[in-house]
Amino acid sequence: MAHTFGVDLRGIIDLLSHHLYSSPRVYTRELLQNAVDAITARRALQPDAPGEVVIEPIESAGGTLRISDTGVGLTEHEVHDLLSTLGRTSKRDDLGFARQGFLGQFGVGLLSAFLVAERIRLTSRSARGGPAVRWTADAAGNYDVEVDDSARAGVGTTIELVPHRDSEHWLEKDVVRALVAEYGELLPVTVRVDDEVVTRGELPWARDALAYGERVLGVAPFDAIPVDVPAVGLRGVAYVLPGGVHPGARQSHRVYLKRMLVGDAIEGLLPEWAYFIRCVVDSTSLRPTASRESLYQDETLLAVRDELGRQVRDWLVRLDATDPGRTRALLDAHHLGIKSLARVDDEMLRLVERWLPFETTDGPQSLRQFRRRHGTIGYVPDVDEFRQLAPVAHAQGMGLLDAGYAYDVEILERLVALDGPTAARRVAPTEVLAALGDPEPELERDLRARLDQAREVLERHDCEAVLRDFDPGSLPALLVTNVEAERRRDAQQAGEQADPLWAELLGSLVESSSDAAQRLVLNCRNPLVRRMAQLTDPALVELTTESLYVHALLQSRRPMRPKDTAALNRSFLELLDRAVGEDA
Numbered sequence: 001m002a003h004t005f006g007v008d009l010r011g012i013i014d015l016l017s018h019h020l021y022s023s024p025r026v027y028t029r030e031l032l033q034n035a036v037d038a039i040t041a042r043r044a045l046q047p048d049a050p051g052e053v054v055i056e057p058i059e060s061a062g063g064t065l066r067i068s069d070t071g072v073g074l075t076e077h078e079v080h081d082l083l084s085t086l087g088r089t090s091k092r093d094d095l096g097f098a099r100q101g102f103l104g105q106f107g108v109g110l111l112s113a114f115l116v117a118e119r120i121r122l123t124s125r126s127a128r129g130g131p132a133v134r135w136t137a138d139a140a141g142n143y144d145v146e147v148d149d150s151a152r153a154g155v156g157t158t159i160e161l162v163p164h165r166d167s168e169h170w171l172e173k174d175v176v177r178a179l180v181a182e183y184g185e186l187l188p189v190t191v192r193v194d195d196e197v198v199t200r201g202e203l204p205w206a207r208d209a210l211a212y213g214e215r216v217l218g219v220a221p222f223d224a225i226p227v228d229v230p231a232v233g234l235r236g237v238a239y240v241l242p243g244g245v246h247p248g249a250r251q252s253h254r255v256y257l258k259r260m261l262v263g264d265a266i267e268g269l270l271p272e273w274a275y276f277i278r279c280v281v282d283s284t285s286l287r288p289t290a291s292r293e294s295l296y297q298d299e300t301l302l303a304v305r306d307e308l309g310r311q312v313r314d315w316l317v318r319l320d321a322t323d324p325g326r327t328r329a330l331l332d333a334h335h336l337g338i339k340s341l342a343r344v345d346d347e348m349l350r351l352v353e354r355w356l357p358f359e360t361t362d363g364p365q366s367l368r369q370f371r372r373r374h375g376t377i378g379y380v381p382d383v384d385e386f387r388q389l390a391p392v393a394h395a396q397g398m399g400l401l402d403a404g405y406a407y408d409v410e411i412l413e414r415l416v417a418l419d420g421p422t423a424a425r426r427v428a429p430t431e432v433l434a435a436l437g438d439p440e441p442e443l444e445r446d447l448r449a450r451l452d453q454a455r456e457v458l459e460r461h462d463c464e465a466v467l468r469d470f471d472p473g474s475l476p477a478l479l480v481t482n483v484e485a486e487r488r489r490d491a492q493q494a495g496e497q498a499d500p501l502w503a504e505l506l507g508s509l510v511e512s513s514s515d516a517a518q519r520l521v522l523n524c525r526n527p528l529v530r531r532m533a534q535l536t537d538p539a540l541v542e543l544t545t546e547s548l549y550v551h552a553l554l555q556s557r558r559p560m561r562p563k564d565t566a567a568l569n570r571s572f573l574e575l576l577d578r579a580v581g582e583d584a
């Protein structure tokens with residue numbers, strides 16, 4: 001024998017209030033939505049019918065809230081069928097698809113009134129004829145239907161909420177007015193709270209998009225880009241934020257569906273790179289989730305995201321063509337998002353190439369300027385390494401560009417893919433070192449002898465000393481990571497696990513040069529280094545070597561490990577001690 005499910009209404013209300021809706025405040029939205037939908041339905045039957053919603057909040061303790069509409073109303077049969085069956089709705093067609101033009105679709109919204117009310121009373125007269133009806137329901141799931149033609153005269157519906165004792169504040173005027181304005185300000189029917197009209201009739205961004213943007217963002221936007229996606233009836237504005245937004249900040253857009261607010265922190269409407277854009281849009285056919293507090297993530301939303309991204313990008317290209325000053329200002333504020341886009345979008349790449357300043361040995365330069373000057377962009381993919389090498393490279397007349405920030409290398413690689421291998425190339429520190437001159441043989445011999453005495457210090461810091469002669473002479477030493485040694489170490493590790501033939505091959509590579517992790521390149525042009533060649537006291541040689549190492553390490557801006565800090569303290573204090581001792 002077939003049975004029908006029973007429903008425990010209290011359980012469902014608990015589910016709605018704790019798991020579906022984020023706050024009881026949504027009851028205003030759901031009731032407004034039903035009233036607007038009822039007016040839409042009535043206008044389909046009677047195009048000239050009046051369309052107005054009036055909300056009368058609680059006036060004093062023990063009072064009720066009433067919301068009345070001039071909508072299509074309900075017959076007695078509809079009251080039984082639609083109001084008293086969970087999930088039943090008049091807003092879907094026979095195949096179960098949401099009907100165009102209606103806000104509601106799930107058949108649960110009215111229950112949200114139980115988030116704040118212990119009893120709901122509804123009186124209605126249908127535009128289709130028949131007597132007026134009265135329906136009363138409580139949160140326990142009991143309801144009553146009464147045909148009473150004197151209950152109301154005009155076509156439409158009034159819903160009255162009798163609040164829970166602890167929910168009265170949700171029904172009071174100040175709260176109700178604020179909520180109705182927030183959700184329903186843009187609705188296409190007149191909505192009043194008592195005598196005050198809350199709706200505006202026009203889209204507020206249509207008249208002065210920048211002023212509206214400043215109001216909703218709390219800061220004057222850099223620009224307002226009109227956006228339009230006809231396939232989903234979407235119109236609105238994409239605001240370019242003026243700066244100071246973190247790329248990791250959550251995107252949050254203000255979204256209206258059929259002019260009812262879904263939320264002002266809606267995510268996923270734009271591609272991630274557009275983190276500096278905030279949209280305010282209204283759409284007729286994007287889908288809300290059941291809570292109506294976010295958008296349903298589907299193919300349509302993905303397509304809208306791509307399209308909005310495209311419209312923002314086109315605006316960027318136009319800006320680039322018409323207003324270089326503002327393009328530069330924009331890049332200043334949002335270079336990360338634009339750089340991220342430039343990796344995959346050639347026009348953005350050209351924009352970055354033309355306008356974005358990079359750190360270079362010639363000062364801040366755009367890729368294009370730097371390329372014009374040096375032919376090929378020689379770049380170092382690490383900020384610290386760049387800062388170490390830059391003064392040396394500059395003194396030798398060698399151009400270097402700092403490509404150590406997010407997306408830099410990918411952008412340069414993309415440039416090579418488009419313009420050929422001469423566009424840019426990575427420069428290894430050894431290449432800069434190879435360009436440096438050899439020291440005078442006599443000086444080299446003397447210094448080698450001194451450095452032999454300091455072998456222990458160098459080993460302690462996993463360091464190999466290299467002697468060169470270069471500008472600027474004021475720089476005594478340079479510390480560079482021994483990239484080849486790192487590679488060899490990897491090869492050695494691989495060799496330990498590889499088959500014998502392969503291990504032998506790798507082994508021959510490993511043996512070929514020093515394995516120290518770092519190179520301390522001493523500048524034989526520097527007076528201090530030159531004087532070091534003459535030292536006779538081995539302890540002073542050690543102290544000088546360690547001090548030069550620590551100084552070079554500080555210059556390289558690499559993080560100090562505990563043993564580095566210990567070396568810094570030791571060398572500084574010993575030098576001080578010697579200096580004071582000499583004077584005393």
Ligand SMILES: Nc1ncnc2c1ncn2[C@@H]1O[C@H](COP(=O)(O)OP(=O)(O)OP(=O)(O)O)[C@@H](O)[C@H]1O
Binds near residue numbers: 083110
């Ligand atoms: N003010 C009203 N005037 C006329 N009919 C109404 C009114 N309020 C509710 N109804 C009827 O009750 C039905 C159920 O309403 P309910 O709010 O629970 O769901 P819904 O609006 O259909 O969908 P959703 O859950 O998405 O809001 C509606 O489909 C509508 O037919």
